[in-house]
Amino acid sequence: MGKNLTSRSEDYSKWYNELVVKADLAENSGVRGCMVIKPYGFAIWEKMQAQLDKMFKETGHENAYFPLFIPKSYLSKEASHVEGFAKECAVVTHYRLKNAEDGSGIVVDEDAKLEEELIVRPTSETIIWDTYRKWVQSYRDLPLLINQWANVVRWEMRTRLFLRTAEFLWQEGHTAHATRKEAVEEAEQMMHVYAEFVEEHMAVPVIKGTKTESERFAGAEETYCIEALMQDGKALQAGTSHFLGQNFAKAFDVKFASKEGKQEYVWATSWGVSTRLMGALVMTHSDDNGLVLPPKLAPIQVVIVPIYKGEEQLDAISEKVEPLVKELRSKGISVKYDKRDTHKPGFKFNEYELKGVPVRLAVGQRDLANGTFELARRDTLEKESVKAEDVVARIETLMHEIQDNIYNRAHAYRAEHITEVDSYDEFKVLIEEKGGFISAHWDGSSETEDRIKEETKATIRCIPWNVEEQEGKCMVTGKPSSRRVLFAKAY
Amino acid sequence: MGKNLTSRSEDYSKWYNELVVKADLAENSGVRGCMVIKPYGFAIWEKMQAQLDKMFKETGHENAYFPLFIPKSYLSKEASHVEGFAKECAVVTHYRLKNAEDGSGIVVDEDAKLEEELIVRPTSETIIWDTYRKWVQSYRDLPLLINQWANVVRWEMRTRLFLRTAEFLWQEGHTAHATRKEAVEEAEQMMHVYAEFVEEHMAVPVIKGTKTESERFAGAEETYCIEALMQDGKALQAGTSHFLGQNFAKAFDVKFASKEGKQEYVWATSWGVSTRLMGALVMTHSDDNGLVLPPKLAPIQVVIVPIYKGEEQLDAISEKVEPLVKELRSKGISVKYDKRDTHKPGFKFNEYELKGVPVRLAVGQRDLANGTFELARRDTLEKESVKAEDVVARIETLMHEIQDNIYNRAHAYRAEHITEVDSYDEFKVLIEEKGGFISAHWDGSSETEDRIKEETKATIRCIPWNVEEQEGKCMVTGKPSSRRVLFAKAY
Ligand SMILES: [Zn+2]
Ligand SMILES: [Zn+2]
Numbered sequence: 001m002g003k004n005l006t007s008r009s010e011d012y013s014k015w016y017n018e019l020v021v022k023a024d025l026a027e028n029s030g031v032r033g034c035m036v037i038k039p040y041g042f043a044i045w046e047k048m049q050a051q052l053d054k055m056f057k058e059t060g061h062e063n064a065y066f067p068l069f070i071p072k073s074y075l076s077k078e079a080s081h082v083e084g085f086a087k088e089c090a091v092v093t094h095y096r097l098k099n100a101e102d103g104s105g106i107v108v109d110e111d112a113k114l115e116e117e118l119i120v121r122p123t124s125e126t127i128i129w130d131t132y133r134k135w136v137q138s139y140r141d142l143p144l145l146i147n148q149w150a151n152v153v154r155w156e157m158r159t160r161l162f163l164r165t166a167e168f169l170w171q172e173g174h175t176a177h178a179t180r181k182e183a184v185e186e187a188e189q190m191m192h193v194y195a196e197f198v199e200e201h202m203a204v205p206v207i208k209g210t211k212t213e214s215e216r217f218a219g220a221e222e223t224y225c226i227e228a229l230m231q232d233g234k235a236l237q238a239g240t241s242h243f244l245g246q247n248f249a250k251a252f253d254v255k256f257a258s259k260e261g262k263q264e265y266v267w268a269t270s271w272g273v274s275t276r277l278m279g280a281l282v283m284t285h286s287d288d289n290g291l292v293l294p295p296k297l298a299p300i301q302v303v304i305v306p307i308y309k310g311e312e313q314l315d316a317i318s319e320k321v322e323p324l325v326k327e328l329r330s331k332g333i334s335v336k337y338d339k340r341d342t343h344k345p346g347f348k349f350n351e352y353e354l355k356g357v358p359v360r361l362a363v364g365q366r367d368l369a370n371g372t373f374e375l376a377r378r379d380t381l382e383k384e385s386v387k388a389e390d391v392v393a394r395i396e397t398l399m400h401e402i403q404d405n406i407y408n409r410a411h412a413y414r415a416e417h418i419t420e421v422d423s424y425d426e427f428k429v430l431i432e433e434k435g436g437f438i439s440a441h442w443d444g445s446s447e448t449e450d451r452i453k454e455e456t457k458a459t460i461r462c463i464p465w466n467v468e469e470q471e472g473k474c475m476v477t478g479k480p481s482s483r484r485v486l487f488a489k490a491y
Numbered sequence: 492m493g494k495n496l497t498s499r500s501e502d503y504s505k506w507y508n509e510l511v512v513k514a515d516l517a518e519n520s521g522v523r524g525c526m527v528i529k530p531y532g533f534a535i536w537e538k539m540q541a542q543l544d545k546m547f548k549e550t551g552h553e554n555a556y557f558p559l560f561i562p563k564s565y566l567s568k569e570a571s572h573v574e575g576f577a578k579e580c581a582v583v584t585h586y587r588l589k590n591a592e593d594g595s596g597i598v599v600d601e602d603a604k605l606e607e608e609l610i611v612r613p614t615s616e617t618i619i620w621d622t623y624r625k626w627v628q629s630y631r632d633l634p635l636l637i638n639q640w641a642n643v644v645r646w647e648m649r650t651r652l653f654l655r656t657a658e659f660l661w662q663e664g665h666t667a668h669a670t671r672k673e674a675v676e677e678a679e680q681m682m683h684v685y686a687e688f689v690e691e692h693m694a695v696p697v698i699k700g701t702k703t704e705s706e707r708f709a710g711a712e713e714t715y716c717i718e719a720l721m722q723d724g725k726a727l728q729a730g731t732s733h734f735l736g737q738n739f740a741k742a743f744d745v746k747f748a749s750k751e752g753k754q755e756y757v758w759a760t761s762w763g764v765s766t767r768l769m770g771a772l773v774m775t776h777s778d779d780n781g782l783v784l785p786p787k788l789a790p791i792q793v794v795i796v797p798i799y800k801g802e803e804q805l806d807a808i809s810e811k812v813e814p815l816v817k818e819l820r821s822k823g824i825s826v827k828y829d830k831r832d833t834h835k836p837g838f839k840f841n842e843y844e845l846k847g848v849p850v851r852l853a854v855g856q857r858d859l860a861n862g863t864f865e866l867a868r869r870d871t872l873e874k875e876s877v878k879a880e881d882v883v884a885r886i887e888t889l890m891h892e893i894q895d896n897i898y899n900r901a902h903a904y905r906a907e908h909i910t911e912v913d914s915y916d917e918f919k920v921l922i923e924e925k926g927g928f929i930s931a932h933w934d935g936s937s938e939t940e941d942r943i944k945e946e947t948k949a950t951i952r953c954i955p956w957n958v959e960e961q962e963g964k965c966m967v968t969g970k971p972s973s974r975r976v977l978f979a980k981a982y
Contacts, residue, residue, distance in 0.1 A: 029621075030565065030621050030622075038555055064529055065527070067526070067658055069522045071521060076596060090585075090609070091583060091587075091588065091599050092584075093582065094581075095580065096577070096578055096579070096580060097563070097582065108563075127520065131518075146530060151641075
């Protein structure tokens with residue numbers, strides 16, 4: 001397998017598109033904008049799902065499943081919500097096909113037209129809140145802490161594997177609470193859960209913050225987000241959590257009897273992450289040789305490649321390797337022993353580099369004689385010779401070291417790419433030439449935000465939580481500002 | 492909670508519909524034919540999924556994800572396949588909504604009509620084989636052993652929760668092989684995997700067999716199935732596995748270079764089970780008091796209910812219960828300690844009976860004094876007093892005993908309801924009055940099969956594998972038959 005991968009410096013965007021396909025993560029399907037997630041890519045997504053699901057359950061959430069279809073009238077009930085989604089809806093209008101009368105093939109049966117069109121869910125607030133009305137009568141029924149793993153569809157015109165696809169996989173949490181305070185706390189909690197997952201498991205550092213009004217979710221009173229930085233200096237929104245106020249409760253008439261016996265509207269949150277995280281994972285760590293995967297999410301953590309001529313040599317190697325495979329597996333490390341005789345070692349080295357396997361062991365005749373393995377780590381591409389008796393311990397350490405190292409590397413890159421700026425002229429230059437996050441004062445108005453976006457394509461990624469209040473002046477209008485916000489061009 | 496559950500003898504169908512809703516498994520949504528799977532029901536489905544997924548991986552399969560939408564032209568490529576699904580397809584025709592010009596609300600934007608309609612997948616053979624064409628060049632690329640967990644839509648006119656819904660959840664395996672023999676073996680293997688899962692985990696006995704030509708999957712050369720028997724004497728098809736021959740390879744032009752360098756069409760299988768299994772689980776074991784769940788799939792295996800007056804008594808009970816909860820959890824047993832003070836013990840007893848929790852412990856003042864727990868098992872409703880020091884061991888034993896007991900009970904019921912019949916007159920009486928499976932000779936023709944179906948509503952569930960060849964005469968036509976087949980009315 002020749003990698004023939006475009007380099008990042010040559011064309012970052014092309015590098016990404018090629019890598020996703022060549023590393024067997026995903027590919028485009030025959031359906032415009034819809035991807036096929038291939039087994040290797042899906043194995044990574046499964047590991048993400050398993051960890052997130054565990055964290056959701058630890059914070060008291062249960063899973064459920066709601067319909068794929070949303071009646072058009074439901075979508076229309078919350079005004080700003082339908083405004084946000086109407087332009088990208090897949091609409092089901094008929095429920096039957098038939099043979100064309102002129103024998104020209106299969107056609108839609110016009111006699112099977114739906115009375116009301118159904119929308120393929122772009123998100124499920126409306127169908128879920130229509131259900132919650134039946135589930136909530138009293139304060140005793142609250143909180144409802146429910147998550148759904150599902151596919152959703154948003155008809156995007158320009159699509160890219162994982163980053164923007166017409167159909168994608170995600171989870172959407174939808175919770176219902178008796179008080180504003182509890183709902184706000186839930187929305188904040190889930191932002192923290194997302195940040196912990198992305199940092200600890202994906203090894204991707206994120207900035208927690210609040211969205212400005214114009215970047216809010218359609219129907220939310222407040223949107224919290226985590227923002228990551230890719231190697232090309234563009235930001236990527238990795239997860240969002242919304243405090244929805246009583247908007248959906250009012251639209252769907254969901255009230256409860258409080259302890260005092262009063263009828264009150266329920267308070268809501270929703271929060272989600274999607275297969276977009278796969279894009280963030282690829283773009284944060286990978287290099288010109290291919291994927292670099294964090295050990296915690298790598299489907300194969302260690303690959304062992306024998307170097308041999310003839311069956312006798314292979315048998316001698318296998319005798320040493322097979323007990324090692326067992327021992328590593330008993331420690332919960334996933335290992336592949338690749339003794340295919342249809343491919344040369346060099347081909348295999350390339351393939352596992354491309355696929356981001358964190359540790360590669362090679363073993364040939366000299367290693368056999370010396371009682372060693374040649375170990376190569378994917379993150380640094382460094383090689384070392386390790387004694388057979390030390391190899392398990394070394395691999396256990398490396399699982400941790402590689403996880404930490406790629407996090408630290410991404411963190412260092414980001415630290416170099418947060419720039420404080422006080423003049424709009426400087427801002428315009430930096431956003432083009434250096435990229436990354438720019439921390440600047442802003443007067444708080446949507447007008448200024450829009451103007452900056454039009455003139456520079458940069459948006460306010462968030463009002464970061466880790467930044468102190470600070471008196472200042474908007475870099476554009478000179479009006480007073482109470483804190484810096486983070487700008488970037490974004491995916 | 493008053494159960495107010497219709498009894499099985501009064502109206503079996505009503506009993507089922509009520510039970511599914513009252514036990515919090517699922518309910519109808521505002522979208523015709525689409526169900527909401529509630530958290531308690533979904534927790535059972537998750538346990539099924541986890542076990543099946545493990546068994547699929549142990550037999551070498553990987554998960555992947557393919558698009559929700561299928562272009563109409565793809566569906567049309569395999570003639571008998573489209574014939575089988577065209578009448579129940581949800582069709583996407585537009586990709587945008589807009590505000591009506593007359594201000595009457597949100598309407599479909601006629602300018603956003605798709606050039607080619609998209610079908611919401613009723614099953615994924617076509618989109619997957621369109622993809623496999625790109626993945627298979629050489630015998631080295633085979634076999635492909637892939638599974639997908641997904642939602643599918645079949646526009647059923649009369650729906651029932653879990654048993655027949657417009658949208659349902661399932662898994663669909665799709666494999667590609669170099670030889671007919673290997674594909675047939677795969678299809679057979681998956682029938683055995685399904686049988687093992689349904690019998691060992693759901694505690695539902697099944698009969699393995701082959702479908703007749705008229706009951707085959709649309710596009711299959713052979714369909715294998717497992718058939719279960721419900722308490723009302725009706726059969727339920729619990730899973731199917733199809734040998735697809737080269738039909739889809741030919742329709743989608745999927746060829747490979749054999750070892751000898753020849754271009755050959757690939758051989759295919761597909762196999763699936765769905766949330767229908769939830770219906771089978773409910774209808775096999777449950778009784779007039781509610782659900783009866785097999786311990787292996789019960790979200791809560793043991794519930795502990797304190798019986799007390801005042802906080803002091805509750806504290807004394809909790810002191811005994813909390814270490815027990817810990818110990819049970821350390822043994823992998825899921826326990827709920829329900830000390831809600833908003834509900835009386837009798838209400839709780841009813842609720843957990845309705846929800847099928849296998850073991851209930853109650854503990855009151857007398858138990859405290861005697862150092863005992865009152866234990867009730869859900870399957871037999873028997874109660875016993877167990878010494879505190881024996882309770883963990885007793886529960887561990889019971890997990891096994893209850894699992895076996897409900898299997899044996901279902902097996903005994905089925906054994907009593909397989910009747911050998913040699914005359915069509917007797918058949919007609921028995922199928923009405925006794926129900927169950929009827930084992931009879933049949934001449935092998937679709938004409939006779941159709942006639943029996945029209946006249947009695949019974950279908951051939953399968954040609955069972957566990958039945959010896961036997962010379963005989965068709966009960967209807969008197970023509971020669973080489974083995975008995977199984978008839979039943981079915982869900
Ligand atoms: Zn560490
Ligand atoms: Zn047993």
